[in-house]
Amino acid sequence: xxxxxxxxAGYIASHTSVLLLKEGHDIVIFDNFCNSSSESIRRVExxxxxxxxxIEGDIRNRDDLIKVFDKYDIDSVxxxxxxxxxxxxxxxxxxxxDYNLSGTITLxxxxxxxxxxxxxxxxxxxxxxxxxxxPIKENFPTTATNPYGRTKLFxxxxxxxxxxxxNEWKIVLLRYFNPVGAHISGTIGEDPxxxxxxxxxxxxxxAVGKREYLNIFGDxxxxxxxxxxxxxxxxxxxAQGHVDAIEKINxxxxxxxxxxxxxxxxxxxxxxxxxxxxxxxxxxxxxxxxRDGDIATCFADPSYAKEILGWEAKRSIREMCxxxxxxxxxxxxxxxxxxxxx
Ligand code: NAD
Ligand code: WQD
Numbered sequence: 216x217x218x219x220x221x222x223x224a225g226y227i228a229s230h231t232s233v234l235l236l237k238e239g240h241d242i243v244i245f246d247n248f249c250n251s252s253s254e255s256i257r258r259v260e261x262x263x264x265x266x267x268x269x270i271e272g273d274i275r276n277r278d279d280l281i282k283v284f285d286k287y288d289i290d291s292v293x294x295x296x297x298x299x300x301x302x303x304x305x306x307x308x309x310x311x312x313d314y315n316l317s318g319t320i321t322l323x324x325x326x327x328x329x330x331x332x333x334x335x336x337x338x339x340x341x342x343x344x345x346x347x348x349x350p351i352k353e354n355f356p357t358t359a360t361n362p363y364g365r366t367k368l369f370x371x372x373x374x375x376x377x378x379x380x381x382n383e384w385k386i387v388l389l390r391y392f393n394p395v396g397a398h399i400s401g402t403i404g405e406d407p408x409x410x411x412x413x414x415x416x417x418x419x420x421x422a423v424g425k426r427e428y429l430n431i432f433g434d435x436x437x438x439x440x441x442x443x444x445x446x447x448x449x450x451x452x453x454a455q456g457h458v459d460a461i462e463k464i465n466x467x468x469x470x471x472x473x474x475x476x477x478x479x480x481x482x483x484x485x486x487x488x489x490x491x492x493x494x495x496x497x498x499x500x501x502x503x504x505x506r507d508g509d510i511a512t513c514f515a516d517p518s519y520a521k522e523i524l525g526w527e528a529k530r531s532i533r534e535m536c537x538x539x540x541x542x543x544x545x546x547x548x549x550x551x552x553x554x555x556x557x
Pocket of ligand 2: 299301338339340341392393394412413414415417429430431432433442443444445483506509
């Protein structure tokens with residue numbers, strides 16, 4: 216089976232590609248490298264000892280996609296490509312609607328033209344907004360508090376409409392909680408450009424000495440230690456969820472919406488301490504004001520993923536931090552050593 220991996224050079228897709236290749240799937244990576252480096256693809260090749268077909272192109276560009284579907288017999292798409300910075304999406308919403316929504320529309324149009332009707336989509340726990348209770352089940356109400364989250368919600372709805380119009384489509388919506396960590400080799404990992412928005416890359420850069428201290432956004436939440444609680448999930452566990460989804464996709468007769476989380480909530484301070492233990496480094500921090508739009512607590516009920524996919528997260532917080540640290544300390548400047556991306 217040939218799988219098109221959009222956004223294939225990115226953080227989650229590169230880890231997923233390792234497992235797809237190890238399971239013997241043929242993949243075609245498609246990325247415009249707007250937030251990644253082709254070096255990640257070279258490193259996936261080196262981990263798996265396989266040659267990867269990688270195409271530079273933009274999901275918003277019909278011709279780029281047609282070239283791929285013309286040349287390769289694509290059975291399924293795992294659709295990671297998109298922009299993901301919540302704060303930036305508030306400042307430049309049109310760019311987010313363009314990349315995420317228009318990009319997905321163009322992708323689905325081309326898929327339909329080539330009779331490729333199988334897609335796994337990267338959705339997000341952000342679609343639950345501020346949940347009324349935790350753990351969060353897939354049937355909880357959805358909402359969005361920022362343009363990024365709205366693009367995910369709209370794409371989910373659009374994919375459901377596509378299925379209603381044509382039941383031949385096979386669609387899995389994977390709602391990720393907070394992906395962290397890296398492949399155990401320490402050769403691929405998360406490589407944010409500029410100042411990291413997310414907690415764990417910021418913690419890792421502080422531990423390695425690139426940042427002086429971490430700002431902890433609020434210690435007055437209604438949580439055990441006052442800092443925000445999230446469901447951090449090892450990126451390799453997340454990657455396995457994609458392999459399980461794509462391998463079972465043909466057995467589904469409805470759109471499947473599935474949480475990928477561990478079911479455990481850890482606070483910011485828990486994560487800082489765990490990272491300090493795993494790295495042997497100090498992570499100095501200051502408590503500052505809450506960040507706009509943040510919620511107190513968010514963690515998954517992952518039981519549906521177990522029931523439907525036979526999947527569950529296996530890796531501990533310790534492994535998330537050890538593997539994240541191995542990547543960060545071996546690659547203090549990410550993939551590009553301070554040079555241009557790509
Ligand atoms: P990432 O930025 O590392 O990967 C996204 C990839 O898509 C990048 O390689 C980027 O260059 C590529 N891309 C972006 N726009 C493109 C376009 N128009 N055409 C072709 N390629 C394009 O991000 P990630 O963390 O690996 O996230 C992957 C997906 O998972 C995204 O859709 C994201 O919204 C979603 N997601 C991420 C998280 C998270 O915390 N990392 C959580 C929930 C959902
Ligand atoms: C985690 C905790 C912060 C940074 C975001 C998106 C979500 C999804 C995952 C894509 C919170 C605290 C953070 C820092 C801190 N992405 N924090 N100092 O906000 O749960 O989710 O990424 O879909 O849509 O919103 O993740 O890693 O930014 O924050 O104190 O410098 O760490 O307040 O409690 P979040 P995060």
